[in-house]
Amino acid sequence: TEDYVIVETVRGIEFGKVVIANKSVDEEDVVLPLKKVIRMADDKDKVTVDENKDNASEAYRICEKKIREHKLDMNLVDVEYTFDRNKVIFYFTADGRVDFRTLVKDLASVFKTRIELRQIGVRDEAKMLGGIGPCGRMLCCSTFLGDFEPVSIKMAKDQNLSLNPAKISGLCGRLMCCLKYENDDYEIAKKELPDLGDSIATSFGKGKVVGLNMLERMVQIEFRDKERVLEYSLQELIDEGVVQTEATE
Missing domain, CATH: 3.30.300 (GMP Synthetase; Chain A, domain 3)
Incomplete structure (x- = not known):
């Protein structure tokens, strides 16, 4: 009860x-x-x-x-x-x-x-009134969030999200609080993985990074001379010596 x-x-x-x-x-x-x-x-x-x-x-x-x-x-x-x-x-x-x-x-x-x-801010207003977010769920702020934490546009950039305000803003008109949830993991992945556009030399040949799956630690590399795109895990790139871990630097 x-x-x-x-x-x-x-x-x-x-x-x-x-x-x-x-x-x-x-x-x-x-x-x-x-x-x-x-x-x-x-x-x-x-x-x-x-x-x-x-x-x-x-x-x-x-x-x-x-x-x-x-x-x-x-x-x-x-x-x-x-x-x-x-x-x-x-x-x-x-x-x-x-x-x-x-x-x-x-x-x-x-x-x-x-x-x-x-007098309260627009985020507090959304917290008090509640509503449905773009994800289709009840607003985080009105259900389980306690204090508001700072959210920046850099978080959206690090997660390779669209920077269209309509897609990354909540009902309050400010950046969505959920951009913060996985940000720490993305920051770690950003340090571990190569950047988009980087040139990479693998056992298959030289290529260019054209895609990243940060959370899965996967990298897509385009090999122009072979006209194909291959996907590598972070561990595979480490094994080939393409990416160095902190322990091997």
Whole structure:
């Protein structure tokens, strides 16, 4: 059965779902500050969560109306009540800085509680809203990714991917997070394998590298005089002395 708990977090008291059973964690792997699990959640707590979601939906509608009234250049993304209802958090995106001080005062007079307006980036927006990626799966950021890691166009180049922005960008419009997943392996392969266009001398003759399968460590070599393309594994090239390993350099 699924267990739910009431926990203390940096944001205050929250309702959470247990997704990993008890386990030992090395001291250096503990993410600080380490807060307490206060107690197991009960049916009343689940009712509170449902009520908070309903209240958040109403707060979203009211805030959107207030944003229009104040003519603010911002896009409301989501609204969240903390479990103890001590605070309402409004998440929004905007191209630049927004002076929302009067909006905060207006919202505080309506909800009679603490108000927080938090500006987020486009990647955070995709994480909160969710969706289907180009791969046909649920977005990584909304399902299992924790913190966002830097992703660069160099990663796409190293993986010999199309540099067409439409093909390597996620729903957020930024480079897809998954470019990072296999990048370390590609970086190692790039050091081990010859580059596209390199001239190679093998026992079969002289040729030119015309294809690379980085993850499988395979190299396609075109032999012009013999009008054919042969595929070699990295180990075969090492055995022929074409490619050197760190141990033989």
